[in-house]
Amino acid sequence: MSGWTSPTATTPTTTGPTGDGERRPGWRHVRSAAATMPEQDPSSSRVTLDQVDDRTAPGLTLAGLRGRDRWLRVGVDVAALLVLHVLAAVTFQLTFGGRQVWVAAVGGAVVGLAVGVVGAWRRLPTWQVAVLVVAGYLLLGGALALPATTTWGLPGLTTLSDLVYGAVTAWKGLLTVDAPVEGIGTLMIVPLLTMLLSGVVGASVALRSSRPTLAWAAPAAAVLVGISSGIAESFLPVLVGVGFALVALTWTAHRRDSTQQSLLGQRRTTRWQSALMGAGVLAVAACVAGFSAPLVSPDAYRTVLRDEVEPPLDVLEYPSPLQSFRGHLKDHEEDTLLTVSGLPEDAAVRLATLDAYDGITFNVSNADALGPDAGLFKRMGRTVPEDVEGRRATVTVTVGGYDDIWLPTVGKVTGAEFTSARGGAIAENLFYNRVSGTAISTVGVREGDVYRLDVVVPRQPTSAEIEAAEAGEDELPPAEPVPDSLADTAQQWSAGASSAGAAVVAIEQELRRGFYSNGLEGDAPSASGHSVARLQTLVEEEQMIGDEEQYAVAMALAARSLGVPSRVVYGFQPESAGEVAIRGGDVTAWTEVQLEGLGWVILRPTPDKSQAPEPDESEREAKPRPQVDNPPPPPERPDYPPPDNTPPEEPRTDEDDRSRIDWGLVLLVAAAVGVPLLLLGLPVALVLGLKARRRKARLLAETMSDRVAGGWAEVVDRARDLGLVPVPAATRSEVARSVTERFPTAAEGPVQPHDLAWRADVSTFGPRQPSATQVDLYWQGVDELRRSMGRSVGWWGRLRAALSPVSLRPWR
Structure with missing residues (x-):
């Protein structure tokens, strides 16, 4: 350009080298030369980072x-x-x-x-x-x-x-x-x-x-x-x-x-x-x-990814551990299941904490929308943070005859180390619920396994602290239905209590007035299980008779009916501390209730084992002895008659005997009676046989959900045979409502129609298949509901329903 002079042509070289080995013009002359430059557009000479590289800016990289x-x-x-x-x-x-x-x-x-x-x-x-x-x-x-x-x-x-x-x-x-x-x-x-x-x-x-x-x-x-x-x-x-x-x-x-x-x-x-x-x-x-x-931001709590990820373990796939309560007593009463060393004084061994009840069983659960405070089962590391107040101890467990997925623990676990040959596999598949203190290893533990636990046994409050406390606020999974008789009895027992703590203590004391029996040989009759029907029997009979299974569940449901969060704990209670051998006879269950400011408080509503009913009384009530008549006196020796000198008669021939049976008459009577009976009996046998075949096919359906759906179909068919005509397009809930309205005794039984309908819908449309145990329990509920429906029509109506072919015809 005119009027512009290159600095390289008019200035001498600088007195020192540059960083890249070249010599640059002196800056004094550059400034004088730059003064003669015409003004340029700044945007045309601006160098951006996108335009540079090792050649344009050697020191950039x-x-x-x-x-x-x-x-x-x-x-x-x-x-x-x-x-x-x-x-x-x-x-x-x-x-x-x-x-x-x-x-x-x-x-x-x-x-x-x-x-x-x-x-x-x-x-x-x-x-x-x-x-x-x-x-x-x-x-x-x-x-x-x-x-x-x-x-x-x-x-x-x-x-x-x-x-x-x-x-x-x-x-x-x-x-x-x-x-x-x-x-x-x-x-x-x-x-x-x-x-x-x-x-x-x-x-x-x-x-x-x-x-x-x-x-x-x-x-x-x-x-x-x-x-x-x-x-x-x-x-x-x-x-x-x-x-x-x-x-x-x-x-x-x-x-x-x-x-x-x-x-x-x-x-x-x-x-x-x-x-x-x-x-x-x-x-x-x-x-x-x-x-x-x-x-x-004091004690800030932030949302992280693990809060949005569903844990990989669904504990509802496993049957309730409480169902094996009587099995420990019956089959392993004297067997050494575990050997525990370092067990603190008065501490119990926990197998599982149960906080969900469906009318048939108390079971372990994961936190969900209906029970957000139940805690989640997550894989457990070597240590677990736990700030609960209590006695700290180190417990070593050696497994003997115990063989199950529920890991025996003590108190709240703060650390675990598995030292046996299978220790690595157990630890890799170990899940722990920090809220309930329940641990489960999906590979199970069996004889020869050894592990060490660092635990904290929570401090238990005094009676005065319990009776002064109000109910906690945790939202646990549903525990229903609560039997009406149990809820009414809980209200009566807790009348006049000044607080929730005082109410549950009153219920605990009343339950402890009952009698203890586990129904084994030599004991008073006591049915196993903890279904609604069993709990009704417990509180409605003149004498309360049961064991830890029934009393702990009754205590938990009674507390729930009063609005107090509660759960059942299943485990072992040895008679001593330190190093102890735990046998099947040490099995027990207790109740925990949550009270404000105290956390989970242990209640033991089971009567002492010495409080057993009189054996002869219970035998007369439950198992009456059959009446046996005294044998008749021996006959008197007959007198021998004098000898008879009359000549004997000639014996009759076979031809004469046959002549005395009119075979034609016999055949005629048989035809007259048998043919009508056969004509009447064939349809009856056919109806009964087809119904039995249909029930067997439903019980043995290919998938578990189909078996549950088949159970509900049995309920619908029973209703049709009893005279109910369901609307073809009705849903299960609508059919259940019709069953309740048509057969009032169905709503009075231990199993409600809408409960079975809801479970069938969950099984059919839910994301997972029910377990075999859940299917068996569902069919037990089906049979119970069928009997409850039949009580609304009398024995003649039940007979007609049994012989009715109505349910053999499609209705949709």
């Missing part, structure tokens, strides 16, 4: 630096990224616990940063950097995250397979395990892999990218992974948040200054004064934030 500058760049960037990754590792602490998480997280970050530096230093293509990442993960991942599977830190086939498999499965597994999860399977791969990838990406962006100031985003992503995959409680949030911002902003300011120097082609001293001033301002802000954070 690591490849454009040499010597000391190169080492300084690597040192500053790696140090800043390492500090950010250490802060990110803090977010995994509460989730994993222990020290191994620091080895895995920081070790993974170091490996990732090293791979990123090598890739930038050697200017390796992306695929080669990826190969180095995989190689570093497989070679060093075992020593960092899975040391138990390595030999002297070297990976074996098990280590490599766990690293490959865990890279896919550990992420979901982490969300379904109750924290802390240290020592569980391959879950430690999550912090290792997160920090490894974050390190290599952060180093690559800082040393190779045209936007190095964005390198902090990689460790920030690691922080988000640690928080979202962790637990709701936070750990050092001010340190992580403010510390991360302090380091990231200071380092970013330094890198931005270096970038500007590279773009201008200058080499100036870093503005450390500005950086230090900025760091000071951030430090003051950090102090203010640290002191004000508890005031702004």
Whole structure:
């Protein structure tokens, strides 16, 4: 252009070399030459980061630096990224616990940063950097995250397979395990892999990218992974948040200054004064934030991913453990099931906590919409955080004749270690509900298994504390139907109580006035089970007779009827402490109620075993002896008559005997009577046979849900035979309503029609199949409802219904 003079043509060279070995024009002459330049459009001469590379700005990336500058760049960037990754590792602490998480997280970050530096230093293509990442993960991942599977830190086939498999499965597994999860399977791969990838990406962006100031985003992503995959409680949030911002902003300011120097082609001293001033301002802000954070958000609770993930264990697939109560007494009364050492005084062994009742059985449950406070069964690590007040102890359990999936525990478990040959398999499949204190291992425990538990036995309040307390507020799964007679009796027993605690104590005392019998040989008759019908018998008879199974369930349902959260605990109660051998005869059950300010309080409503009814009384009431007549006196010896000298008569011939039977008459009578009976009996036999065949087909249907649907069809067919004509398009609920209206005694029985209809709908349209035990219990309810319906029509109506062919015809 005219009027423009090139500085290279009019100025001498500068007196010193530049950073890249070339000589530049003296800045004094450049300024004088620049004064003659015409004004240009700033937008046409602005250089953006998208337009620069190693040729336009040699100092922007690591490849454009040499010597000391190169080492300084690597040192500053790696140090800043390492500090950010250490802060990110803090977010995994509460989730994993222990020290191994620091080895895995920081070790993974170091490996990732090293791979990123090598890739930038050697200017390796992306695929080669990826190969180095995989190689570093497989070679060093075992020593960092899975040391138990390595030999002297070297990976074996098990280590490599766990690293490959865990890279896919550990992420979901982490969300379904109750924290802390240290020592569980391959879950430690999550912090290792997160920090490894974050390190290599952060180093690559800082040393190779045209936007190095964005390198902090990689460790920030690691922080988000640690928080979202962790637990709701936070750990050092001010340190992580403010510390991360302090380091990231200071380092970013330094890198931005270096970038500007590279773009201008200058080499100036870093503005450390500005950086230090900025760091000071951030430090003051950090102090203010640290002191004000508890005031702004005390005990903050955050939503994390594990809150949205459904646990992998559905305990409703397993039958209620309380159903085996009488089995322990009948089959294993003198057998040693467990040997427990270190058992605290007055402590019981817990097998399961039951908080859901359906009218037939009390069962274990998971938290859901109807019972959000029941707790969740999650995989259990080596330790469990527990802040309950009580006595701490270490208990060792050696399994003898016990063989079940429910893991015997004591109090609240804070740690577990399995030392037997099957210990690894038991621990891998162990689930624990921290709310109920119930543990379950899906592979079960059996003879020879040994494990150690760190436990806390909660402090039990005094009687005065209990009677002064009100009911708790936990929402447990439904426990219904409660028998009306039991609810009415609970109201009578608790009349005049000044608090919920006083009410449940009054009910406990009244139940303890009953009699104890488990119905075994030599004891008073006492039916097993805890269905609605059995509980009605318990409270309606003149004498309450039962064992722990009935009394504990009756206590829990009575408390529920008063609005007090309650549950049943099934386990063993040995007679001594320390080292004890637990036998089948030590089986027991008790009730726990939740009271405000006291938590879960133990109640034992079962009468003492010495309070047994008189055997002869119970025998006369339940098993009357048949009346046996005295044998007749022996006959008197007859007198011999005098001899008869009359000549004997000639014997009759066979022909004469036959002549005395009129066979024609016999045949005629048989035809006259038998043929009508046969004509009448064939339809009856055909109807009864077809109904029996139909019932058998429904009982043996291919799927469990079809068997439940078949049970409901039996109810509908019974109603049709009794005279009910259902609407063809009616739903199960509508048919149940019609059954209740037509047959009033159906609503008075232990099983309600709408309950069976609801269960059939859940089985048909629900996401899972019912278990075989649930199907058997459903059919028991079907038979009970059929009998209740029949009581509305009398014996003649029941006979007509049994012979009626109406239900053999389709109705839809």
